[in-house]
Amino acid sequence: MGFIERLLILGTTGIRVHELCEIEADNHYSKLDEYGERYYFIVSRSLKTGYQLTSWLCPEIAIRALDVITCLSAPLRDALDKQQKEAVSRGDHITAERAERVRRSCLLTKNKDSYNTIDVQDGRTINSRLRRLVKAAGADWHYSSHQSRRTFAHFVAHNQLGDLRYLRDHYKHWSLDMTSLYALDEALDLELFTEINNSYKEVGMNILEHWLxxxxxxxxxxxxxxxxxxxxxxxxxxxxxxxxxxxxxxxxxxxxxxxxxxxxxxxxxxxxxxxxxxxxxxxxxxxxxxxxxxxxxxxxxxxxxxxxxxxxxxxxxxxxxxxxxxxxxxxxxxxxxxxxxxxxxxxx
Structure with a gap:
């Protein structure tokens, strides 16, 4: 449910799969810069920052994808809301607390290994589905979600080189210098900046090596x-x-x-x-x-x-x-x- 949208978010934000799974429903916002240009951000929690709130710059299409996932998971969220109320009425505070915590998530699923219990989809499940998708396509490729972050950095590097044609609108805001981006939101994933710079340097070296x-x-x-x-x-x-x-x-x-x-x-x-x-x-x-x-x-x-x-x-x-x-x-x-x-x- 919403699997393509998950892939889209991974590929246009550089977010890690565990951070994707931590996104809560409607946890995104936009901000205008001094020139009236609108920037979009997805908010989640990252293991790399001790599960503090962290932001990722993204194109508008990633926000739309997140809204689709939230909409598709709404029935599961309603079911959790009902479970929570029933648990409170019978004094089952552990179940009520769990239902409240899980229902905030954007990525909900039914766990078939646990009597169809509604839970947050985990990274292992996403990676497993990714590999099944690759196999169905007939590709000999052990694909994993972390490769999306590397691909994202690669796309941003090519966009900064002016060499990204079909996806350049999705990465246009990354043409700003990193200081300006950080000024928009101090909670941005700083480690991603380093990966982008490394990718930019690698692409430049590959171009020069090709010339030589x-x-x-x-x-x-x-x-x-x-x-x-x-x-x-x-x-x-x-x-x-x-x-x-x-x-x-x-x-x-x-x-x-x-x-x-x-x-x-x-x-x-x-x-x-x-x-x-x-x-x-x-x-x-x-x-x-x-x-x-x-x-x-x-x-x-x-x-x-x-x-x-x-x-x-x-x-x-x-x-x-x-x-x-x-x-x-x-x-x-x-x-x-x-x-x-x-x-x-x-x-x-």
Whole structure:
């Protein structure tokens, strides 16, 4: 009951499974910042803080998921309310106290191993259902709920890099600096901040390591400098090892995704989408798909260029030349791409 909603909350908050199980019904709130932007928070208790109240920043969809879970568990909550009143009337204070404690929970379930007693769903049950779901999907993966926290940190890191497309709205508030977030709520899970920063650093190191791989095709304004780093054994000796070099260098540069390239510019003066000629850019094979998509679009526009006028036609031709230059430098076969685009157009 509400299992998908549980997964959604785990994946969009970074909350641990035992903290998820401690969430009480309707225990969430929102707050406006000085610019009128609304932030949403889920409140629970964490073993890591001695079961003190702790908050997790979340997207609005996580609040809606929590409301769905609360709604679905309402009949069980009503049954516990009835149990409590009956226990009080017969002087059974232990049962009454338990019913009152359990009914506050958001994640209620019937325990089949205990005569269908209504209880709070535990982390072991959630993990067991996760593994059954993975098995039913035919995946060879020993999935556990703690991996959702790691995935969350990974998504936030990619969002800060500007490299999260489909879920970026769910993680947009994490683009604020951590000090600003902490100012909104001092009860935030601080350990999660550390995990996000570690993930951000790891992603940055992986990107740089990919650039320095001799087999990675690259182009862009930084191409010459990156290739020089690849070939300099003295550079590696200076840092002690290749791993140490990557770690130190990745700390000294800011990497952001523009969609079509990786940008390392930490100042003003962006060339406005002309990334391939910018001194601060690197385009690797992970960006090739975007360039192929732009290329396909421009070839389609070329077919109707008589409808866009001389200026429009000139822009189309310039963009086609740009795409062919980048794709060629990435090692792509232009003729093969054209053939694939033509075949796709015929099917559609």
């Amino acid at each position: 791989n001799d087999n990675t095709p690259i182009t862009g304004g930084l191409k010459t400098r990156i290739i020089a780093l690849r070939n300099k054994e003295d550079t590696v000796k200076t840092y002690g090892s290749r791993k140490e070099m990557i770690e130190i260098v990745s700390d000294s540069i800011i990497v952001r995704s523009t969609g079509i390239a990786w940008c390392t510019n930490d100042s003003f003066g962006c060339s406005g989408g002309q990334c391939e000629d910018c001194n601060h850019s690197i385009i690797d094979d992970s960006r090739q798909y975007h360039w192929e998509a732009i290329y396909a679009q421009q070839l389609e526009l070329r077919a109707i260029s008589d409808q866009v006028g001389p200026g429009g036609s000139a822009t189309i031709e310039r963009t086609i030349i740009r795409c062919e230059k980048v794709l060629s430098e990435l090692g792509a076969d232009i003729n093969e791409i054209k053939k694939r685009i033509t075949e796709h157009a015929k099917k559609n």
